Amino acid sequence: MRLDVRSLCSRLPTYFSRLYSEHVFSEEMRLLRPLLEVEGEEEVMGNVNEVIREEFYGFIDQLLEGWNAGKVKDVLKKYADWAISQLDRVGVEK
């Protein structure tokens, strides 16, 4: 799915905990979803986390292009890898 991540960032509630998510977060996200989808469905082929990793790597390269920030890119990619490795730890597929 193509998501507008900036829009998601803007609309998310601050408070997020397992207790909260179990009761309401899913419902809030269901309501938010139509506001976030752009350019229709896109099938994700292969490993989901690999696809997401490529997206974030592209985002990092794009934002830091021309800043001579090689070390920052590497560090950000390291933390992005860690964060992406956590993505499937919690949450229910919609």
Add this chain to the structure above:
Amino acid sequence: MDLNVCMLLWEWPPQLQGGLGVHGYENSKALAKLGCRVSVITRFAVSNPVFQKEAGVKVYRVPERRVVMTIPFNDFRAFLSANLAFNIAATAKIIELEKERRFDLCHVHDWLSAISGLSVKEALGKPMVFTVHSTESVRSGDKGIEPIMNLEKLCAEKADIVITVSNYIKQEVARMGLSEEKIRVIYNGVDSKRFKPASEREKRKVRSKYELDDCRVVLFLGRLDPSKGLDYLLKALPMVLDEEPETKVVIAGQGWLEPMLVALAKLLGVEDHVVFAGYVPSKELPALYSTAEVFVSPSLCEPFGITLLEAMACGTAVVSTYTGGIPEFVKPMENGILVDAHSPDQLAYAITLLFQDEALRRKLAENGRKTVEKDFTWEKTAMETLKVYEEVLESSS
């Protein structure tokens, strides 16, 4: 000291939902008044500019441009992806600003901006201060999300100094395995020029708006979620009404628990005595606090409790619970009353006592205001934060 500080905040007005946002906003302004050059990096907000200057603070909202990614939908995946996008964009913005700003340090608030702070520290070698407003464990009653707890621990370990908003949160951070020597407690504050007792005219307007007539008024203000213990306040109400039949409880704030609280009020037969005020604009809060004779915060878990301080600043007697950071500033029978959490009986007794003993109510209210003026100002919070910055820079130079 002329410091250049990069403040990483997930919340900034208009996205204020809890203590982190209020603290970040007020402390940043107070630090700017003390001469610090504060640049806040916060998340994008629809209909708000990507850059603005407010009270001497430069505010940058990121990502500046639309970001579209292919992400299969899953609640946590979407949440963490958006947060990661914010952290990446925040880091890129810091790199961009660093060329001209030369930040002395980076100040991270809770796990939400930890990845950016960690990246800046590791890649640029900037000192990092980490303020913990609450922990995942506290927020969720020890059922927290493991990745968030891992990130909190990592950020606390890597930070040069960790600030906590209460001794209670200090102990929680120490439980992660961090040495207490690395933790400083800096309390939140209140703007006592804004939060002050309102005039009779202002109070009449509030009574009229919420149809309070001449009733005795109990106020709660905060997020409507289970940790606030509002069900215990509602269960206390029939006992209060036995003694004081003309009482109304105003519940101000929003949250997903609201429909359940409305249903509970009906079940208890007290719905005519409860006003669900919803979101109350910030500028109306001092008059609302002042209109109440008693402010009640029946929390089951509270890292600090800024609303109690705001009520005290407005000259309203407070009742709360022996939980979290609350007993660190509410002193029983000196500037408020504390009861056990989960106890409708004790809440009812405390509220009724304050209704019926005017001298006690006045004494607690006056002492409450004095407590805030003496020990809980944002100027004090900022000065102590500045001391931490100086300590960090001295040890890293």
